[in-house]
Amino acid sequence: MHKLVLTAEERANIDALIDGIVAADENWDPMAAMDRAAEAAPSLPRRLRAFLAQARASESDVTVVSGLPIHPDLPPTPSGWDLAAKSGAGHREEVALLLCGTALGDPFGWESQQDGRIVHDVCPAPGMESSLTSASSAKTLSLHTEDVFHPCRADYVSLLCLRNPDAVGTTVTRVGSLDFPDSLRAILKESRFRFYPDDSHTGISLSGNAGDVSRTRSDGMVGPVLFGPERTPYLRFDIDFMSGEDAAADEAIIATQEILGNAAGRVALEPGDAVFIDNYQVVHGREPFAARYDGKDRWLKRLNLSRDIRRLYANSESRSKIIPA
Secondary structure (H helix, E strand, O other), X not given: OEEEEOOHHHHHHHHHHHHHHHHOOOOOOHHHHHHHHHHHHXXXXXXXXXXXXXHHHOOOOEEEEEOOXXXXXXXXXXXXXXXXXXXXXXXXXXXXXXXXXXXXXXXEEEXXXXXXXXXXXXXXXXXXXXOOOXXXXXXXXXXXXXXXXXXXXXXXXXXXXXXXXXXXXXXXXXXXXXXXXXXXXXXXXXXXXXXXXXXXXXXXXXXXXXOHHXXXXXXXEEEOOEEOOOOOOEEOOEHHHEEEOOHHHHHHHHHHHHHHHHOOEEEXXXXXXXXXXEOOOEEEEEOXXXXXXXXXXXXXXXXXXXXXXHHHHHOOXXXXXXXXX
């Protein structure tokens, strides 16, 4: 993990940039804020810009920036992303994440997720405690590639912590730390796996048992689990939203899940910590926790980043940073 801790002077610099972006809109406009953040990003502290540029160039798998400004009058944690969207809760923190994120890639969103918002709110919602979405709490979120089903999935998934009173861990496993048996590696490199949209895209709620997805969805994207460079391959995996095309591939999924779980580490984000997870080299998940719905629950902002925005445009009929459903 690569980490940078900001100084008080650097935090003040970033806070001033946020002030300027927020003041430019009489009414909070997230899309306009995204554009303004991209324009202002070159004015970030030099040490931070250099750190993020190096992370991109070296393909750092897990990158953390610590000490980003969190407003002292942060509102209570909303009980669901929709309430956060309506109120603009935590919009200053959204800008902080956008400012840093643009140093690694271009922000984008999904028409099928959180009403097409660019920056998502990750907070527990009543009735969703055991779902397979970021609105859950009581259920462990398995190690997974974000949006595993789509060719335009993020290169980086970034999370900025606003609150985490129970030190709930984000779990991570790096493909570079794994030792796959040759026989398993050979199967994982073949197009014998089918990947499906997750519940946040479809609105369908599954039980979370491995294999359920193959019984409820008839389509999906077929491809390998391991791909790219021979010695340093990329990885895509989500046991809850993938299935094998044959019995051996199904067995390979179970074996891979065990290997990933045994190699997992954790990052317990504190307020002001932003983690940038390479979605091609790392699978991530989340530990379970007890949501209280008292305004003090865990609350993160999430942003998807693409290293090549033209990849999105080439798979769309417009130059939009929102991928159609």
